[in-house]
Amino acid sequence: MINYKRYQLANGLRVLLQEDPSSPMLTLCMNYEVGSKDELPGRSGFAHLFEHLMFAGSLHAPNFDQLIQLAGGENNAFTNQDMTVFYDILPYQNLDLGLWLEADRMQNLCIEPQPLQKEKRVVVEEFKESCMEEPYGDLWHILGDLAFKEHPYKRPVIGENFEHIEAASLEEVREFYENYYCPNNAVLSISGNIKAEEVLERVEHWFGHIPRGAVKRPAYAAEPPQLVGRKKVHRANVTDAALYMAFPAAARLETAYYLEDLLSDILGLSDSSLLVRQLVKQQKLFSELDVYITGTVEAGLFVIEGKLQEGVAIEQAEQAVWAALEEFKAQPISEEQLQKLQNNTEHNLLFGEILPFQKALSLGYYELLGQAQLINEEADYYQQITAKQLELQAQFLFQQEKASVLYYLPKA
Structure with missing residues (x-):
């Protein structure tokens, strides 16, 4: 506490x-x-x-x-x-x-x-x-x-x-x-x-003597729901082809944020994570792969990105990612695996807020979110997540019509 x-x-x-x-x-x-x-x-x-x-x-x-x-x-x-x-x-x-x-x-x-x-x-x-x-x-x-x-x-x-x-x-x-x-x-x-x-x-x-400001923010439109998949091919002066897949993600204070945060860890946190194990270690399609959420205050992105091994077609790499995601949606995480992941998340939260630097940063951030008490509550939010919730969120999130896919390729 x-x-x-x-x-x-x-x-x-x-x-x-x-x-x-x-x-x-x-x-x-x-x-x-x-x-x-x-x-x-x-x-x-x-x-x-x-x-x-x-x-x-x-x-x-x-x-x-x-x-x-x-x-x-x-x-x-x-x-x-x-x-x-x-x-x-x-x-x-x-x-x-x-x-x-x-x-x-x-x-x-x-x-x-x-x-x-x-x-x-x-x-x-x-x-x-x-x-x-x-x-x-x-x-x-x-x-x-x-x-x-x-x-x-x-x-x-x-x-x-x-x-x-x-x-x-x-x-x-x-x-x-x-x-x-x-x-x-x-x-x-x-x-x-x-x-x-x-x-x-x-x-x-x-x-105390500094006067208040007007703080007039520009109006902007809410992002409409994505109903059709998007794809773009970009060529640049790079040596390795890279694949980026982005899905609309929850806002920071939504319950789904915590689900998607754990999903990103399940898929790409370490060498034993599902996508890294299958696509980097076993199938050797990617030289490196990362999965993360942008964690923005308003609805952001869930991103899967990786650099391809030489000679791998980017279409093959994308299909392999989709196959792994479909497999995960059909065979969700076990309760034992979930508890291990939850404990690791709680450990990181607690030990990530030991030093005054870490505590001052977190308190300021949570207060800007309007909920300073989250500094003491978020670990409980992660512990309350069930395997069924993760399964349903994965099925909701990983749909081709929601994906924005970027092929980042070397110039021909």
């Missing part, structure tokens, strides 16, 4: 505090409820751009990284479709420094022509290197567009193209910042050698 305390300031900032006297360090996470799905059409990549801009300096702290490092800490950030997260790991004595820095860049980020142009160049270069030069780097530009027809999850987090970032005006960037980077769109989660009541006073001191 992870004990924590939850507060909310008058300006809307949600605060999650977890006391862990076992560590000399603390982790401070600033979680903003803005991701790539919140971007306007034609202005993709803004959330990721701000992941960079937030380190470019604020009114009272022109060099964020240097101040953290001089205090014996480290920091980083990440962006996904639903949120942007910044974290600082510091000796607990330097909590005030972390709070001051995060509050300053929440209210006083320096969005000026010179730093903006610098970060735009960095982001554009990252786009070119990761999406245009790396093998399979454009995968999510293709697969996302194939699997989603309406929902903004079709756009990659890094952006649809680098021209959107190049064309971003100073006014547009400032508007994005003022709309989303405000206390009522954020969660502050802290874990470490702290006293909750004392820390809350410091949080109120540094953040």
